[in-house]
Amino acid sequence: MRYDEYRDHDAVGLAELVARGEVHPTELLRLALDRCAQVDPSINAVSLLMEQVGTRLADRSEHTGPLAGVPFLLKDLAQDFAGYPTSGGTGPLRSVPAERNSLTVERWLAAGLIVFGKTTTPEFGSKGITETRTFGATRNPWDLERTPGGSSGGSAAAVAAGIVPVAGASDGGGSIRIPAACTGLFGLKAGRGLIPGGPAVGDPLFGAVSEGVLSRSVRDSAVMLDILSAPDPGAPYHVPRPDRPFRDAVTAPPRRLRIGFTSESPLGTTVHVEAVRAVTDAAGLLEELGHTVEPAAPAIDGRQLALDFMTVWTANVAKTIAEACRVTRCAPGDFDVDTQVLAAVGRAVGGPELMAAHARWNDYTRTLAEFHQRYDLLLTPALGEPPIRIGQNRTPALADTVLPSLLRLGAGHVLGRTGFYRDLVTANLAAVPFTQLANITGRPAMSVPTYWTAAGLPLGTQFVGAPGSEYLLLQLAAELETARPWAHRRPAAVDHQLVSIK
Incomplete structure (x- = not known):
């Protein structure tokens, strides 16, 4: 098989070729590895290459499962592969091997996927970009000066650049939908509890996190949802599944839908004209398809929602750093400065404050439920602006120097109530203000690549x-x-870079 043939198939298509004996998994793995060697120096999407694992899996005498033989990359966050580290985008955990596979990895292996590496993520998945002190910046194949989003940015870059047709991802605040929107891919975040995340965790971040994938085709994501959504007896709760496989969803159009849309930022920040056009364009397309579309939005205080989201998030980062330091004997200063800030603020969050913030999640959930009594779906931009430039959200150099000393002096309890911290939160969320609502409320949500900007950038x-x-x-x-x-x-930027290198 030639590379262009490999690139033209989605995961389901490649698995069908393997099942018919028209191509062998070792051949597909070699194409994926060659493409990785070719483009990863430019995009920095792979944090850990597991070629020996991939070779062992591809060399098996039998290949069974719905995606048997298809090369696959895990996200380097929570998707544990026994014997290999899950770094979470941070240096201290790069040398700590996982004791067992996570449930999602077990299910992917049972589906026949050929795992051969892990993809980059911001430290503990805490940003909508993928830049870390440990691994550097991951770049968007559509424009190497721009981000592929985060926190599943490495997976998005790998799929968009044609290393694999689909890759592991997860979403705790937009981390599937943001990278999908940045790189012209499809990304679905399942609703709370549909995809069990065990065994190491039960209901992470109060149920805001969902495992999943990024893909080039809707049917790949549908098949992946069938693979990942089987009930787990050890999960905190059971969520009803439809009486038909999710794969069947792609075979028939939906009923005529009533859809409310808005392009106003819930934070009150400016939304780029291209993001507004993306929603207007999608609304027009939906009307052409026979759906009813009209301006509407749930009556939610977006600023308070952002604060309540970050209160829970920072407390979780503090817990995560404490666990990492216990396992590795590292110090808080060994992490990225932004992560240190989040953890310091999280340590200063009192129990009553944390529970009050989480209690307000119920208010947002009920308000969104009222919206869905009138409308089948809410349509918004996936991003507040086109993919931002590398370094745009980087901590200023002066703060990068001063903050560690302040944090060592215990300034976290003060910092969380300063304008600097609020500005840091706004800087992190202003470009991605639309996605956290679905995580807080546990609702399913997706980013669909319906729009490209005048400059040729995807904007889901x-x-x-x-x-x-x-x-x-x-x-x-x-x-x-x-x-x-x-x-x-096809993103021309990464291949143009290869030509210029040659």
Whole structure:
């Protein structure tokens, strides 16, 4: 098989070739490894290459499962592969091997996928970009000076650059949808509890986190949802599954839908004109397809929501750093400065404050539920602006020098109430203000690559559904994919870079 043939197939298509004996998994793995060697020096998407694992899996005498033989990359956060480290984007954990596979990894291996590496992520998944002190900056194949988003930025870059057709991802505040929107991919965040995340965790971040994938085709994500969503007896709760496989969702269009849309930032920050156009364009396309679309938004205080989200997030970062330091005997100063700030603020969060912030999540959930009584889906931009430039959200050099000393003096309890911290939160969320609502409320949501800017950059649109609407979202995504295909689009920037290097 030639590389262009490999690139033209999605994961389901490659698995069908393997099942028919038209190509062997070792051949597919070699194509993936060669492409990785070719483009990863430019995009920095792979944090850990596990070639020996991939070779062992590909060399097996039998290949079974719905995606048997397809090369695959894990996200280097929570997706544990026994005997190999899960760094979480940080240096102290790079040498700590996982004791066992996570449940998602077990299910991917049972599906026949050929795991051969892990992808970059910001430290503990705490940013909508993928830049760390340990691994450097991961770059967008559409424009190497721009971010592929985060926290699943490495996976997005690897899929967009054609290393693999689909890759592991996760979403605790937009970390599937943001990278999908930045790189012209499809990304679905399942609703709370549909995809169990065990065994090491049960309901991470009060249920805000969901494992998943980034893909070039809707059917790949649908098949992956079938693979990942089987009930787990050890999960905190059981979520009903549809009576049909998710894969069937791509075979028939949805019923005519009523969709409310908005392009106003819930933070009150400016939304780029291209992001507004992306939503207007999607609304027009939906109307052409027969859906009813009108301006509407849930009546939620977005600023308070952001603060309540960050209160829980910072407390979780503090806990995560404490666990990492216990395991590795490292110090808080061994982490990125931004992470140190988040942890210091999180350590200063009192129990009553944490529980009050989490209690308000219920208010947002009920308000969104009222919206969904009138509308099947909420349509918004997935991003507040086109993919930002590398370094745009970097901590200023002076703060990078001064903050560690202040934090060592115990300034976290003061810092969390300063304008600097609020500015840091705004800087992190202003470019991605639309995605946290679905995590807080546990609703399924997706980013669909319906729009490209005048400069040729992807800019996805987000749809948020009611509980249990994953099947409906996949139906609509498949309808949009047929009406305005995107898989044929190729990011020229990374290949142009290769030509210039030569």
